[in-house]
Amino acid sequence: MNALVTGGGGFLGLYIVEQLVARGDRVRVLCRGRYARLDELGVETVQADLRDGSAVAAACVGMETVFHVAALPGIWGPWQQFYDINTRGTEHVLRGCRQHGVRRLVYTSSPSVVYDGRPHVNADETLPYPDRYLCHYPHTKALAERAVLAAHDPDRLLTVSLRPHLIWGPRDNHLIPRLIRRARAGRLMQVGDGSNLISMSYVENVAAAHLKAADALAAGAPCGGEAYFINEREPVSLWSWVNDLLSRAGISPVKRRISAKSARRLGAALESFYSVLGLRAEPPMTRFLASQLSETHTYSVGKAERDFGFLGEIPVEEGLRRLEPDLRRLATAI
Numbered sequence: 001m002n003a004l005v006t007g008g009g010g011f012l013g014l015y016i017v018e019q020l021v022a023r024g025d026r027v028r029v030l031c032r033g034r035y036a037r038l039d040e041l042g043v044e045t046v047q048a049d050l051r052d053g054s055a056v057a058a059a060c061v062g063m064e065t066v067f068h069v070a071a072l073p074g075i076w077g078p079w080q081q082f083y084d085i086n087t088r089g090t091e092h093v094l095r096g097c098r099q100h101g102v103r104r105l106v107y108t109s110s111p112s113v114v115y116d117g118r119p120h121v122n123a124d125e126t127l128p129y130p131d132r133y134l135c136h137y138p139h140t141k142a143l144a145e146r147a148v149l150a151a152h153d154p155d156r157l158l159t160v161s162l163r164p165h166l167i168w169g170p171r172d173n174h175l176i177p178r179l180i181r182r183a184r185a186g187r188l189m190q191v192g193d194g195s196n197l198i199s200m201s202y203v204e205n206v207a208a209a210h211l212k213a214a215d216a217l218a219a220g221a222p223c224g225g226e227a228y229f230i231n232e233r234e235p236v237s238l239w240s241w242v243n244d245l246l247s248r249a250g251i252s253p254v255k256r257r258i259s260a261k262s263a264r265r266l267g268a269a270l271e272s273f274y275s276v277l278g279l280r281a282e283p284p285m286t287r288f289l290a291s292q293l294s295e296t297h298t299y300s301v302g303k304a305e306r307d308f309g310f311l312g313e314i315p316v317e318e319g320l321r322r323l324e325p326d327l328r329r330l331a332t333a334i
Contacts, residue, residue, distance in 0.1 A: 007070025050089030
């Protein structure tokens with residue numbers, strides 16, 4: 001197929017591009033910068049910002065499928081920036097798809113769009129959107145996901161939304177480097193009693209899920225206009241997993257601890273302090289972060305397995321083996 005990948009130079013996006021190229025698809029990437037790996041792969045690169053509606057629409061010309069991966073992540077920052085990139089940017093993608101006859105749209109969402117401030121245990125897609133959010137990222141992603149699912153039209157544009165939880169793996173430029181940096185600086189603290197379980201998503205498995213969902217999208221297919229959790233079938237103990245990563249990087253395990261209740265109180269206080277002073281830097285703790293680090297969040301992938309054959313083909317241990325060179329490099333470089 002002719003496929004456009006927004007954010008194709010980023011962590012997940014690049015794996016999607018590589019898997020598309022490996023099976024012979026023709027790929028165009030929309031991203032803000034230039035990436036040597038994309039040049040090596042021989043894909044077409046369009047440098048543009050999601051906020052530029054005309055450029056986004058032009059990138060959709062001649063495409064059969066769009067993988068909309070690009071987004072602004074994070075748990076702190078101004079509403080308008082998150083909204084313009086995550087929500088309005090997705091509206092630009094939808095407009096470009098309709099304008100130029102794109103048949104299929106696969107949207108990369110997040111389980112945080114249904115996070116309601118409570119633990120989730122083997123939760124499924126019947127979870128409703130909450131009435132309020134603790135930060136702008138999940139709120140703006142939820143607005144975008146709603147627009148994508150509402151746009152599903154068997155006669156014009158087939159859409160599906162995937163919600164991978166905590167993507168990790170080689171070339172991670174966000175989660176793993178941040179974890180190693182905090183651990184090396186002695187600023188990493190266990191939040192809660194350490195018993196919380198978390199669903200994780202190995203990046204190559206997530207990329208494969210995107211291709212499987214796109215291939216399954218057809219008029220009358222069960223995945224059309226639906227959202228799906230994507231992660232490994234078996235959850236992990238978050239803090240045991242963190243300490244395993246640190247051990248593989250040659251770093252001592254986390255020793256400092258703070259209760260979940262104290263972390264939430266600290267997060268609320270820091271949010272107020274940073275807001276009053278207009279600080280743009282991310283607070284070291286927020287209510288959202290405290291909840292994510294202390295509570296169980298596990299999700300069922302039964303619906304994805306049933307509707308488009310999702311399989312986490314690369315097991316966690318193999319993913320960790322592939323990640324080890326990055327861990328050792330980060331531990332010495334940071």
